[in-house]
Amino acid sequence: MKPAPFAYARARSVAHAIELLGTDDARLLAGGQSLIATLNMRLSEPALLVDINGIGGLDRITVENAHVEIGALVRYAQAERSIEIARAAPLIALALPHIGHPAIRNRGTVGGSIAFADPAAELPACLVALGGEMAIVGPKGQRVIKADDFFKDLFETALTPRDVLTAIRVPAARADTRVGFAEFARRHGDYAMVGLAACARADGQRLANLRLAYFGVGPTPVRARNAEPALADGDIEGAVSALARDLDPPDDMQTSSAVKTHLAGVLLRRVARQLSGAPP
C-alpha cells in the first residue's frame, strides 16, 4: 500500500521543528523505520511530516559528568560502532544487535525508538533498567524527564505533539557495573516476544541497585519489582517464582500469556548469569 498524501518540510533547527509541529496533525520524521511503515499501511495519515534529519548536532555521542549522552538522531549502526557506547553504556551495546536488521539499523534512530515507545522495543527497556533520562525541547523550553516517568502507556509517552526529544542520557558504567540483556524473537531482528534488560552494581556476593526491565509483556517496559530483591540476594529460582506476581503479559498473535511468562523465567536465568560476570 502507499501513503496518503501529506505535506513535507525540512526542519532547519529544533526551534524550527517545534514551530512546524504547531501545524494541525503534524508528525515528526526521524529515521522513519516505524513511521513510514505505518504511513504505507495507512495506519497513520498525518497532514504534515516534519523531517528533522537535517538538524545538525543531534547525532553526537558524548561521555561527560559520569553520563553518556546519545543524541536523538544517532542511528543504531552508528551507535554499534561507537567506542564510547561499548565502554560506557555496555547494556545498550548488548541490545543494539537485536534491534531490527542491518538495513533498519543503518537508518533507524535512538531517539525514534524512545519516542515511538513500541512496547516490544529494546531501547525503552534499557533506559528503564539504566535509570536513564530524556532531554526534551518543547514550545516552553527544555526539560528532562526520567525514564521511569516517560513511558505512560501503549505508544504513549511524556512527549506532547509539539515536543522534540533531543537526546537520552544514562549513567556511565563503572568498574562494578553489571549488565545483562536477552530476548526471544521468532527471527533475529524481529520484535521480541519477550525480552529483558538488567543493570546492577556488584556488591560482594550481592547485587545492589538491581533493576530488571522486561519488554514485550505489557503496554510499556515493566519492572520486575518482586523478582529484583530475590535475585539481588542470589536466589535465582525465588526470583523466577516472583515473576508470576510481577508480570501479567497479554496474549498476542504469536505467543500466549502463559508462554511469555515461562520465557520470562528462562530469560531471567540467562541474565542472572550475565550479571554474575559469568560468560554468557
Add this chain to the structure above:
Amino acid sequence: MSERFHEVAITVNGEEVRERIDARKTLVDFLREDLALTGSHVGCEHGVCGACSVRVDGAVVRGCLMLAVQCDGARVDTIEGVTDTDEIADLQQAFITRNALQCGYCTPGMLLAAQELLACGGIPSREQIRMHLSGNYCRCTGYQAIVDAVEAVAQARAGAKR
C-alpha cells in the same frame, strides 16, 4: 516550506537526476516508476522482507521505508548501478554457480545486503552471514545456498588479497 511537491536532485548510480516529487512517494517507487530502475523490488512495503534494499550514501536501507524526497542531495545506488560497475560481479557469479536464487525476487536486495557485509573485510562466519542477511526474506532457496555463495566470495576475496 511545507509543500506536497518538492524539487530534488539525487545522484542515482552516478548520474544526477532532477525531479519534482510528491512527498508521499517512497524511494523504491520513485526508482521503479519514475526512473524505470525495476531491479529493486517491492515486497511487503513495511520493512520486513528486504526486497527493496538500495544504498543511500553508501549504507543499505529499505527503499520502502525512506521517502524519495528525503534523498535530496544524496547518492543512491541500486542493483543496476552496482552491476554496471562490476562491484559485485564475483558475488553474482557465485549466486549463479551455487543456485543461490530461484525466482530471483529477493536477489537484488540479498546481493546488496551481502556486499555490505563483505565490504567489512575478513571472512565472516556462517552465523554472521545469516545474521547479516536476517532482514532479507527468500522463499525459494532455504538460504543454505545463499550462505554458501557469500561464504565462498568472502574466502575468494580474502585469498585474492594475500
